[in-house]
Amino acid sequence: MDVEWFKEAFEHMLEGIIMMDSSRRITYMNPLAHQMTGWELAEPVPFCSYCQIRYVKEGEERCVLANPDPLPAFQATLPTYKGLNESFEMSLSPFFIKDQKYWVLVLRNPKWTTEKQQLKIKQLLIHDTMSAQEAERIRIARELHDHIGQTVYSVFLGLQSMKSYIQDEDFTSHLKKMEAGLGKTLEDIKRLSKELHPSxxxxxxxxxxxxxxxxxxxxxxxxxxxxxxxxxxxxxxxxxxxxxxxxxxxxxxxxxxxxxxxxxxxxxxxxxxxxxxxxxxxxxxxxxxxxxxxxxxxxxxxxxxxxxxxxxxxxxxxxxxxxxxxxxxxxxxxxxxxxx
Ligand SMILES: Nc1ncnc2c1ncn2[C@@H]1O[C@H](COP(=O)(O)OP(=O)(O)O)[C@@H](O)[C@H]1O
Ligand SMILES: [Mg+2]
CATH class of the missing domain: 3.30.565.10 (Histidine kinase-like ATPase, C-terminal domain)
Structure with missing residues (x-):
């Protein structure tokens, strides 16, 4: 895979990626890292607020993550272009090119990732709720149409067939009203099932x-x-x-x-x-x-x-x-x- 391929992958990562040489000068940075920090290529990466003031023993690196057996990640504030000390979660690992030591620094903005995560989780929950709601609507629409609708229809047909056997005028008028009521109910069932699920x-x-x-x-x-x-x-x-x-x-x-x-x-x-x-x-x-x-x-x-x-x-x-x-x-x- 060529360099372009890796560059493209880094440009789309959700973390800020910074490559720096042994004197902490930036040799590569993905767009998100630039956006998060405002730092420029070839500039030195500043130490975090903790490392700037910590006591460093002889032979030890000032950067707490650059020492052997470092923490997998470390949260501290870093000076950014905004002049503010922004809080970042950082991890640092060394790599070598032609015996030259380089470092890759990965930056995450904890606030930003939590907010994004929460938003995503909220969207997924809403999506699932709506999918469940639509599935339930389909079920109710089917139940209305296939079962309740069919039962009401058979009663409607039964009433119609009874009409010819009934001579009594009062009964006939009563039957007609029931027939009209059931006809309206059938229409309502049809409409409701259509509104619930517009097939x-x-x-x-x-x-x-x-x-x-x-x-x-x-x-x-x-x-x-x-x-x-x-x-x-x-x-x-x-x-x-x-x-x-x-x-x-x-x-x-x-x-x-x-x-x-x-x-x-x-x-x-x-x-x-x-x-x-x-x-x-x-x-x-x-x-x-x-x-x-x-x-x-x-x-x-x-x-x-x-x-x-x-x-x-x-x-x-x-x-x-x-x-x-x-x-x-x-x-x-x-x-x-x-x-x-
Ligand atoms: N076309 C509209 N004409 C007048 N008021 C409206 C209209 N659309 C929305 N509203 C107002 O906005 C409110 C919120 O609507 P909605 O969120 O759909 O809730 P609901 O319909 O359950 O009240 C309504 O209660 C109503 O006061
Ligand atoms: Mg409404």
Whole structure:
């Protein structure tokens, strides 16, 4: 493997890597090391706050990590370009090139790694919770459709066949009411199982699914819900389609639940290598900066969009309108996860 290969690997490491000669002059440093310390090539690496003042016996190296049998890692502060003494976790190991001794110093910012780790763990937990939630929704949708739906349907058919045997007018009118009630229940079951798991997403894609849902939402919520969607030529993964669908579903539901609008519009288009979306409603609006709400809807929308590398924002004027707008980069879509 050539030098370029190693350089490339070092440039992408999550630790600061510094190579220095026996007089501590920097011979190589990866971009992260430079970013962390601000030190330059050929400059000497300063001693850490501990080594600067420690008592050094004769024949001993000042750097505590440069002595035989050193600690695997050592945490201390180092002078950086910011002038601040920043805390780093360091490890140091020697290596030889043509009998010349060099050192490789590995720097980690403990605060930075813990913060990053915590963020990553949080993202993974949210991802797993959402996957579990989606799996549960699929299970409930199936149960509703296949079992409860079928049972209600057979009762519905039974009632219909009973009608011809009943002459009594009161009974017939009672039966008709029951029939209408069951018909409505069947419709509700169908709608609920569709909302829980929009199976058309997989077969027909996001565009067709949203168009159909916009029509259903108009009827269901008694508002004018229009869709202007053009995703032609864009292949969205199952994961992306589902996240975008759930975001739009929550935005529409929020509009009708909280905004009392006459009109809700859904726009989705591909522009500048992004899928851009906008959900507008002419309802009562709200204070978008108010974080007091106990609801999780907006929080989940933000988490979902971040999981696919996009951004989302709310713009609203009280008494006038609310707009939920955002985008998903198309480049991210090529690197999709497929475990949904
Ligand atoms: N389109 C909208 N019109 C008016 N208010 C909205 C709209 N979207 C969100 N809100 C406000 O933001 C709050 C938080 O929404 P959300 O996080 O989805 O929680 P929830 O819907 O469970 O209350 C809502 O309670 C509502 O006050
Ligand atoms: Mg909500």
């Amino acid at each position: 058309t997403l997989e077969h027909l894609g996001l565009e067709t699914t949203l168009r159909r849902f916009a029509k259903d939402w108009s009827l269901l919520y008694g508002v004018e819900c229009t869709s202007d969607i053009d995703l032609e030529g864009t292949h969205l993964s199952k994961e992306h389609s589902l996240h975008i669908f759930r975001i739009i579903q929550e935005a529409v539901l929020n509009a009708v639940r909280h905004g009392d609008p006459k009109l809700v519009t859904i726009q989705l288009k591909v522009k500048e290598n992004q899928v851009q979306f906008e959900i507008f409603d002419n309802g009562i609006g709200f204070d978008v900066k108010n974080k007091q709400s106990k609801g999780l809807g907006r929080y989940h929308m933000i988490e979902r969009i971040h999981m696919i590398g996009g951004e989302i924002q709310w713009i609203s004027e009280k008494g006038k309108y609310t707009i939920v707008e955002g985008y998903v980069p198309l480049g991210e879509i090529e690197n999709e996860r497929t475990d949904y």
